[in-house]
Amino acid sequence: MSCNVIISRLPSQIFQEPKKANQVEQVLSEFSRCIQRCAVDAGGLTGALLLSVVGGKMSEGINFSDDLGRCVVMVGMPYPNIKSPELQEKMSYLDKHLPHSGGRSPGQALIENLCMKAVNQSIGRAIRHRGDYSSIVMCDRRYSRPATLSKLPTWIKSRTSTHTTFGPAFAALRKVRNKNAHESTHNKLLRCYKNIFISRVGTLMENLEKSWDFKMVMEKT
Numbered sequence: 001m002s003c004n005v006i007i008s009r010l011p012s013q014i015f016q017e018p019k020k021a022n023q024v025e026q027v028l029s030e031f032s033r034c035i036q037r038c039a040v041d042a043g044g045l046t047g048a049l050l051l052s053v054v055g056g057k058m059s060e061g062i063n064f065s066d067d068l069g070r071c072v073v074m075v076g077m078p079y080p081n082i083k084s085p086e087l088q089e090k091m092s093y094l095d096k097h098l099p100h101s102g103g104r105s106p107g108q109a110l111i112e113n114l115c116m117k118a119v120n121q122s123i124g125r126a127i128r129h130r131g132d133y134s135s136i137v138m139c140d141r142r143y144s145r146p147a148t149l150s151k152l153p154t155w156i157k158s159r160t161s162t163h164t165t166f167g168p169a170f171a172a173l174r175k176v177r178n179k180n181a182h183e184s185t186h187n188k189l190l191r192c193y194k195n196i197f198i199s200r201v202g203t204l205m206e207n208l209e210k211s212w213d214f215k216m217v218m219e220k221t
Contacts, residue, residue: 013045017052024057035067054078054118062125069126070177071135077142078118079111087111102147116151123156133180135173 007014015031018024027050034048047070052058055078064072080087091107098106119138126134136156142148144162152160163169 010049011044011046012049013047015048015050017050017056017058021057028058028062032068039067054122058125063128064125065128065132069134071137071173072123072126073137073139074119074122074143075139077115077140078122079115082111112147113151116148120151120153124153135176137169137173 013034015027015034018027031048031050034045038045038047050058054074082088082091087110091105091110094106094110100106101109104112123136126132126136149157149160161172163172
């Protein structure tokens with residue numbers, strides 16, 4: 001089955017990272033509006049899917065907080081182009097001046113660090129505040145290597161689980177999604193009650209201040 005056929009069957013609207021930088025804002029606006037519509041009545045749509053390139057226009061500097069990024073899927077590992085003359089010079093310099101460690105040359109360590117830096121920048125776009133949540137799916141068996149896992153942020157590394165087949169992986173995603181969605185709704189209600197409480201207290205204080213001012217005026221007269 002071709003990729004186009006699979007995408008056409010998805011119950012989500014598909015967006016792609018544009019080739020031109022001046023079109024990024026338009027794509028992001030349409031992506032955001034689609035998600036907002038899905039939260040109310042999407043007419044069969046379950047959400048939106050944004051396809052982008054690691055190191056591209058949308059992997060750094062743009063926040064996909066809250067409903068804009070409830071799941072990030074990393075396909076493969078974004079290693080840099082080792083044929084780049086600049087990178088080859090850096091690797092050669094490091095290999096000459098630094099010792100080998102753990103059976104790897106300093107040049108190889110540089111490549112792995114650049115790769116995981118790009119990964120961390122990309123997955124970090126989706127979780128932007130304390131109450132935010134997102135599932136992160138890394139589709140490559142190399143992510144399960146201890147050396148690779150060690151380069152993930154601690155708050156992500158401590159919550160990782162490995163699945164080799166689709167069924168268990170999807171079940172784990174659904175479990176996390178349901179749990180976080182429930183907690184998010186609960187937190188929103190708490191914030192709502194808190195705002196109502198603060199509003200009522202503020203109104204009460206204003207009334208007390210007004211009555212106190214009136215009392216002071218009466219006493220002076």
